[in-house]
Amino acid sequence: MGHEEPPPPPKHEVVANDLRLRLDNGEWAVGERLPSRARLAEEYEVGANVVQKAQERLIAEGRLQGRAGSGTFVAELRGRRRMIRSRHREHRGGSPFRADMAELGRTGTWEAHSEARTPAPHPIAQRLGIEPGDPCVRTKYEFLADGRPAQLSVSWEPMAITGNTPILLPEMGPLAGKGVVERMRSIGVDIVTALEVPHPGRATQEQANLLGIGRGDLVLVIERTYYDGDGRAVETADITVPDARWEIAYEFGVDAR
16 A cells, blocks of 8 residues: 655644754853744745744743743753653644654664463453454563653553454564554554543553653553544553653644634
C-alpha cells in the first residue's frame, strides 16, 4: 500500500520552531519583551494571526509569558520541562513522542519489546471491550529524550484487529516506529478519539530503575485508549511520566462560534 508524503507543517509551527531556537540561543534574555507581533509578522512574512498562534504555543510550553496590554515576554525556565498533550500531536504523522521532543529541541528515541499472544488481564480487557484472556500484543516502551529516560509505556493491541497484518508488531514491518494512529490507518482502521485519564502514582522498583528515579517517587500515570469511528477500542496504554522532571499540560482548541 503506497503512502503519500506528509504535508508541510503549518506556518505557525514553522514560526514557533524558529522562535524556540532563538530563545535557546539567548537572543532575548529572561524577562525581556519580544518584538511586536506586527514586527515579527513582517520579519517572517506571515500574518499577525500566525505569529499569535506561534506565541500561544510557546506560552503553553512555558517559554513565553503574555502580559495584558504589555506584550509578550521571555519566561523564566522551570526546573521541570512541560510536555504538551493535544489533538495537534495526533495529526502530525510519525511518532507523537519524537515530534513532542523535537518541539522542545530534544532528540526523542525509544526502545521497545513486544510479546504477541499475551492474554489480556481483566482491567485491560475492560478498557478494550474484549474478553479477559483474549490474545493481545503487549509492547513495553522506554522513551528517551537526548538519551535520558523521559517516560515509560505499556501498550496493548487486540490481535483480533492486527492479527495477520503487517503491523502486528509495532516496531517491525513497513511502519515500524510510526505512531498508533498511522499504523492503524494503514490497515483501514481510522482512529478518531483518544481518551486519557491521568492519575498520580508512586514508582515501582522496576519503573524507578528504568527512569533513573527513586522507588516510591511521584509519577503521573496516563491511561490512554484509542477508539475508531464505531467507538471500538483499538489500543490502550499506561504511560508513566516522572513528576520531578516533567509536568503534563493539556491543550484544547476552543470553538469560537
